[in-house]
Amino acid sequence: MDYLRPSQVLDIGESYVSLDLYRYRFLAEGDSWFSLGDTLAPLTSNIVLELLRVNTAHDVVVNCASPGETLRRMVDALSDPNFNRLLDGVQQRRWDALLLSAGGNDLIEACALPADHAPADRLLLRPEERVPNPSAGRDYVSPAGWERLAGYLRHNLATLVQRRDQSKSRSGDWKAPIFLHTYHRPVVRDAPTGGGGPWLYRALAQAAFAIPPAHRQMVSDELFGRLRSTLLGLHSPADRVYVFDSYGAVELQAADPEAHYASGDWLNEIHLTAPGYRKLAEKFQPFIDSHLP
Numbered sequence: 001m002d003y004l005r006p007s008q009v010l011d012i013g014e015s016y017v018s019l020d021l022y023r024y025r026f027l028a029e030g031d032s033w034f035s036l037g038d039t040l041a042p043l044t045s046n047i048v049l050e051l052l053r054v055n056t057a058h059d060v061v062v063n064c065a066s067p068g069e070t071l072r073r074m075v076d077a078l079s080d081p082n083f084n085r086l087l088d089g090v091q092q093r094r095w096d097a098l099l100l101s102a103g104g105n106d107l108i109e110a111c112a113l114p115a116d117h118a119p120a121d122r123l124l125l126r127p128e129e130r131v132p133n134p135s136a137g138r139d140y141v142s143p144a145g146w147e148r149l150a151g152y153l154r155h156n157l158a159t160l161v162q163r164r165d166q167s168k169s170r171s172g173d174w175k176a177p178i179f180l181h182t183y184h185r186p187v188v189r190d191a192p193t194g195g196g197g198p199w200l201y202r203a204l205a206q207a208a209f210a211i212p213p214a215h216r217q218m219v220s221d222e223l224f225g226r227l228r229s230t231l232l233g234l235h236s237p238a239d240r241v242y243v244f245d246s247y248g249a250v251e252l253q254a255a256d257p258e259a260h261y262a263s264g265d266w267l268n269e270i271h272l273t274a275p276g277y278r279k280l281a282e283k284f285q286p287f288i289d290s291h292l293p
Contacts, residue, residue: 001055003048004062006082010091019060019093024292026061027093029083030101033183034065036271044267045274047101047181050281062086065101067195088167095169097292098178100160103153107227108199108270110149115208120144123223124209137222140211150230157234161241177240177291181284182231182247184272185224187255188216191269198269217257244287246280 008017019025028034034048048063064083085091087098113122119129119142131139161178169176188200204216211219228247235243252272253264262268265276272280 001052001057001059001061003052004060006062006064006086009062009093010082010085017060019062021058022060023057024059024096025093026059026097026099027083027086027095028061028063028065028099028101029080030065030099031105032065032067032271033104033181033277034063034099034101035067036267045272045277047277047280047284048099050274050278051285053278054281054285061099087169088163092168094171095176097176097288098160098164098169099288100178100180102157102180103227103231104183104270106149106153107223108203110145111200111223112203114206120148123149124204124206124211124219126208127210134215137215137218137220137225140209140215140219141222141226146226150226153230154234157241161239175240177242179242179244179284179288179291180231180234181244181280182228183224184247184250184252185221186266186270187257188220189255189257189259189269191255191260191263191266193268193271201269240291242287242291244284246284249283249287250279252276252279 002017002022004017008015009019028048032046034046036044036046046065048061048065051061064080064086066080086093087095107123110123115122115124115126119125123142123145125140125142129142134140157178164170164176164178186200188204190198190201192198200220201216204211204219205213228245231243232245234241252266253276255263255266255269262273265272265279267273267276
């Protein structure tokens with residue numbers, strides 16, 4: 001499989017590449033799990049780059065993903081002009097599948113909102129809003145805030161499905177399948193990357209929420225467990241939306257909670273090492289193949 005940047009198919013110039021001769025044409029969009037390490041560095045990588053190692057067919061992926069992307073920004077017509085032009089804009093193509101990495105950044109952004117936001121806007125509860133003596137991850141989570149996030153994810157994916165169906169990737173009864181993945185549960189630890197973080201460690205340590213350090217991991221596990229269930233609920237063969245349950249299909253080596261750098265299959269608190277992403281790609285590619293003609 002070949003890897004192209006949007007400029008290589010949007011701009012007619014020396015770097016222009018025609019998509020006509022490829023077997024399958026994939027358009028990718030998403031967060032850092034599709035874009036971190038966008039060059040083949042020794043440690044950093046992402047799922048799309050690792051798919052290049054797994055897919056040996058004459059296919060191509062045009063990757064529009066960038067770190068920090070949320071599902072709202074992916075479907076917002078003003079947010080990613082390259083993705084918009086290629087999906088359903090003036091330079092749209094007929095794509096054989098859309099690859100989407102979405103939900104992880106949405107959860108982390110919502111988790112990081114401070115306590116002065118309304119309970120329906122944030123994921124964490126203040127001490128006076130919780131049950132006495134909380135002992136489970138769910139005791140710290142705002143029901144209204146979670147339902148708002150889950151509804152937001154469902155709504156924005158539905159918008160993307162509509163956009164696909166109004167583009168060249170819908171032809172008669174054919175709908176280019178949309179592939180998503182679930183996320184593995186990270187270990188809450190003080191392990192930032194050069195560009196930011198730590199993310200959950202900082203969010204769950206906000207003084208106003210007063211979450212005991214011994215409970216922070218179970219709160220994170222609760223949130224990522226709910227995210228997994230929500231993403232799996234988006235699986236809809238009738239709409240040709242397929243969710244690869246990477247958490248259920250791939251076993252990753254967890255990080256050491258005391259490690260500040262790479263540990264296990266994790267490069268930092270929320271991103272994987274290249275071997276970690278490769279483990280996902282080795283199972284994700286057959287999943288994709290099983291839903292293509």
